[in-house]
Amino acid sequence: MTNVVIVGAGPTGLTLACGLARQGVAVRVLERATAHADGSRGKTLNPRSLEIFADLGLAGELAAVGRTHLPFRKYFEGVFVNETEPFAGARRSATIPYPASRWLQQPQLEALLRERLAALGVTVELGADLVDVRQDADGAEAVLADGRRIAAGYLVGCDGGRSTVRKLLGIPFVGEGDPEPVMVCGDVEVEGLDPGAWHQWFGPQGAFMLCPFEGSPRWQLQASPETAADGTMVPPSLESFQRLADTHTGREDIRLGNATWLSTWRVNVRMAERYREGRVLLAGDCAHVHPTAGGLGMNTGIQDSWNLAWKLGHVVRGLAGPALLDTYQEERLPIAAWTLDVTSAGMAAVVKGIDTPGIGVEVGGVGDFTGLSLGYRWSSLAAGTPAGGDPGALLRAGDRAPDGPCPGPDGAPGRLFERFAGDDFTLLVLGAGTRPDLAGLPGHVRPVRVEDRDGEVRRAYGVTGEALVLVRPDNHIALVTPATEPGPVHAYLARLGATG
Missing domain, CATH: 3.30.9.10 (D-Amino Acid Oxidase, subunit A, domain 2)
Incomplete structure (x- = not known):
């Protein structure tokens, strides 16, 4: 039995598959079409999506296209x-x-993702037409039109706005359309x-x-x-x-x-009423569709998958309890609601501007279309306030963790994002003299000492003095605590079930 079946081989499904396969999770990707799509379709990757693909090892490949x-x-x-x-x-x-x-054709991105996935030992299965989804307390089953049945621990629908998975689950797709x-x-x-x-x-x-x-x-x-x-x-x-x-x-x-x-x-402005039904989850256009203004469609699906991949992988690997999967909807559904609102406002601005000389589609970018400011401050995974207990700090738990200089142990130049890359939590130890007691950390939590003598990283993270910053595998801040108080780090990980 495979660990996860993904239905749909667009950017959302392929990103999720890469994120899972990189963790050693057994995954199968099913695509109803008999050939890979060639239409240009989505044509922009925003800065946050580019950070995600750099973490997946595709920075060089993407720099060569578009x-x-x-x-x-x-x-x-x-x-x-x-x-x-x-x-x-x-x-x-x-x-x-x-x-x-970055401007590129969606098939270019999909080809790069399939190559990365193939390097991880997974090939997209074309002509796999899903006709039913069954599940019980122990797993899910994909039933295909040719009679095959594929058992898995979990199934994720990434099969677009007309999603077969969502319809089979009976999840309402709430909203309106023209x-x-x-x-x-x-x-x-x-x-x-x-x-x-x-x-x-x-x-x-x-x-x-x-x-x-x-x-x-x-x-x-x-x-x-x-x-x-x-x-x-x-x-x-x-x-x-x-x-x-x-x-x-x-x-x-x-x-x-x-x-x-x-x-x-x-025009369709719709959102799934829920993102999870037992062992079946939804991501990308399967969970939300909206106007094209701001170019957020493909990017929002990619970022759904980035949020889900580490959580589903950690649950499958026994590093966290199943309750972690509930935070996927908790964090991503409000992002989808925001996306529907800003793209609707953006489309209205574009339509209004059609009769105005000099107006172009950039008037549709009424929100943060870079994706860099989007975070999860409301999440149950965002623990407390920044170091020093300042609730008014610019950076808080749940926010995207910024990049910054981070020389290696030998003093060679390096970046924080290079240290974050992969599927582990990262515990930043900030301060030249910081030597907290980190005994008992689980193996999937890597401590990284950042000397930060000029305070550049501490300023970026909004902390003073010496501090510990726990960064999630999707590069969002889990918590910040003074270096003299590592207890909250252990308590946070224990709450996820990551105790060893």
Whole structure:
């Protein structure tokens, strides 16, 4: 029997599979499609997702694809108005290694994740069509259309907004949606445009946008639908796309070709009522869908998986009790609710701006679309206040743990994120003279002494003097306590069931 079955091989399912397989958890990934999807689909990884993939060992591979800076070139009724670049001033800092999003095609990311997963001994199983999910107190079972039954300790649905897993569980998908398509999408090749910018035409007739991809002839097209004489929507096609281009740009030199991934998009703002039913859990679009504003869809699913992977892995490995899985919904459902709110507000801002010269899709970024400020201060896993007991400190338990300098034992340069990488808790011992009694720490908690003579790391973490900072495997702060009081660290770990 495998430990975990994952249904769905998009970014959410693949991230979860990598996070589990890296821990030695036996995992199987089932994908209903008989071939890997090729449409460009999601096209940005925000800074928080880039940190996650760096932890998974993909920093170098991702740096070789896509781009980090993409100007937004905006037109109104066919006339150029201005050009902006959301991350023009973004610079790497001591605490933020990835200050800008990376633009790439979703299939590029999925291919890298499958390669990483294969290196961990797991291959995606194509043509595995799930038709039923059964479970009892001891495990779950995936029933496939070809009659196969796959037993597992847990099953996770990562199978998208129309999730079979969620429907089989009978979990309500609460919210609302527009029954009519509000956008047509596709991948096309383009002649006559500079591939160094995302071209966005707005005006009374709606929106028409062409986004290029670095090192590829493919552009992603998004546009208000073409309407037939009888008022019905014209289905997406190369011919329809060309007519839309002619209408919105007013130019005859822009020619489109090789149209693929023809699709329509409807506004849906929905969230699963719960993320867990016994030994079955939901993640990504299976648990929440929302407007495209801010590019948070793929990133939110990836970050769901990052939260779930260490918890499910620790439970399977016997390092924590099953109650730890309850904190997955506790932490991620409020993030989904926030995402639905900010993307809805962002989409409303974009729609309102269609009739305003100089407005582009950046007005949809009404919240933190970097993901760096999102944390879990409300969580039962966020223990107490920062060192010194200051409840007004900028950084608190539940927040993302910042990066910072952390030389190795031999004095060689290093970074905190390099020390965090992996599946263990990290216990930062801050202060040149700090020598607390750390006897009895479980084997999956690694102490890291940070001399921090100039106080740079302590300032980043909002602590004074000498302190202990316990960082979770997903790089969020569990607790901060004075170095002279290591007892809270032991108590925290014991509460999770991590006693040895």
